[in-house]
Amino acid sequence: MQFLSKMQSADGIGGIRNKLKRRESLTDTAFLLTITVSLFVAIYALAIVFLGDKGFSKIQMFFNLFNENAALIVIACGLSIVMIAGSIDISVGGSTALICTACVVCLNKYNFNFFTTLILALAIGLAFGTVQGFLIAYMEMQPFIVTLAGMFLGRGLVALIEVNQIQVANKGFEALSGARIQIPFLGDINKKGIFIQSQLEYGVIVALIIVFVMILLLKKTKIGRSFYAVGGNAQSALMLGINVRRTRFNAHLLCGLLAGIGGFLYLFHTRSGSVQQATGLEMDAIAASIIGGTLLTGGVGNIFGTLFGVLTTGIVLLVVTAIGSQDPWWPQITRAGMLCFFIVLQSIICSRKKKL
């Protein structure tokens, strides 16, 4: 049996086509990925040189970049997958807000423990994924309209549950979320000359594991590859015998699951819930995916790039705040500006490819 399956995957026209397609798409992705990685390195280096006194030269700063963005990394992974499959999901901010508030209420009022909270978060995420996936894949509705409704639904439900901002008041959960990993041999020397070890949150480990698993899923498994096929050209994917509807549904389901995990990590980090929470998170996630080289048209992209997309946006925002502008509007405008730049860049690359 194993031999047979190996035969099938190794040879055959499908395999060759896949290889050809992957090599072609790699050039685009590699180009965008190179831009992203070099941008990240360049900005970080410049920040260390010019803004070193504002904390950029500290090693903890690098780890904080991960600590702050663990949830976003997971959610952006989900969005990349959906975008690779040729769809989009802008409901993740709404579902994150809903997960946070629902979990906080359950932790405070009904004495949920860590695991029941996790299950609740995953259930909400999966519910969003399932319903949206069904409407988009099987009812053939526009993904944008469906997930826009999902976004408002999520935020509206938060207001139905709890109007005000609430904090976690659950000792066990607080203790767990306050825990940090001490990194051996790495750290900074503070003003008093004492060596402080660098700290990493447990959420970051989860996020990195998820990134790793998703890279494997997209590269090595049938489900992952069918995302690329459907996103690249649904018609030819159908002719190759891929169940296009189920693939789209799977993509949204996976995105919902990752939004659930991401929402839980968000709660784990912030320990509070409110209507206005995670505003613009969907935008950050989309921006990170796009910056990481995922094409909006579908069929092209990788998770590794998404990770760097998140880190790049993170470092740019840190730099913008550190440059000394106290005005609250700059981070949002910078984000939008970066998104605009990369969207236009993609569009130019795509139109060039068409001409060739």
Next chain:
Amino acid sequence: MSRNSNRLDTDRSVSVFKAIIRHRLFIPIAFLAVLLLLNVFINPGFLTIGMGRDSNGNPVLVGNIINILNNATELVILAIGMTLVTSSSRGQDISVGATVAIVGGVIMRVLCGSETQPSQLHAPIIVALLLGCLAGMACGAFNGILVSKFNIQPMVATLILFTAGRSIASMAMGGLKPKATVSFGYYGNFIPGFPIPTPILITIAVIVVTIIVLKKTNLGLYTRAVGINDKASSLNGLNPARIKFLTFVILGLCVGIAGFVQSSRVQTVNPFTIVPSIEMDVILAVALGGNSLGGGKFKMTGSIIGAYTIQTLTSMLTTLNVNTNAVPVFKAVIIIVLVAIQTPVFKSFFASKASFSKLTAGNGKERG
């Protein structure tokens, strides 16, 4: 004979009934009627319009209907622009709420300068209106260039302003929250001595202008042509990119007017809370009006009725003491149902059911 004519009569009445149901304006009008009935059921005095006095003692018209007509102004104006954008570019502009905030910010900056409580306006109101419209059109042009020149899906292109817009508005006002003088409030409330709220007059004016433009120019035809098939329209000598761009700029103008009315209502603008989630309402109004969100043919009357329907729904939910932040829940459900009804999957499913029932009915007759 008599039996035959009887059958003909029933057939005719059935076909008239079907024609009414199949009419494109059936859904919005029926929905509006149901909502009005529900409102009358909740509050028997819902439809009465009376004369009251405003805070300055001037006689004004009061009543729930007047309130709905008044509050729907922004929605109607935006729905007109959105219908054109939807039709030509097969997508929606989700940045309208944010650009209304930008327009409001610009108007406030022009009127108040950097004072928070100016004793007199820094510029004539007409200048503020023009600059506001210009700001709206600039935002529309930005979206339009991204959509028409760079071929980006409209919703992704407008996502940029959707995020940044409210921050840009805050920047335009310099982080202040100025309050203009009362004379600026005439356009969002009442002109002293005139009993009808000014926004209603503005709505009527905008609707009349729209009707004239659609009747006298080829805008409607060209927009439909581009929306149905942009390749075919370009073979026929149209420039699809220019027409898409034009519709976005027109939407920008609508945003300018809506932003002017909105900021005149309380003479101040909070960029982060002004017209919350109005993009959803506008898209809902367009969908409710029987327009396909996938572009192509459009019915302006439908969108306008749709906008009034949404406002009726909102005010009904407010009467029922639903939290403002929770209102989108109901709208989200309605929009999903409405769009689901429009999908070909749903239609073909029901068409097959109907033909199946016809078939079985025929069989039954033969047997009898």
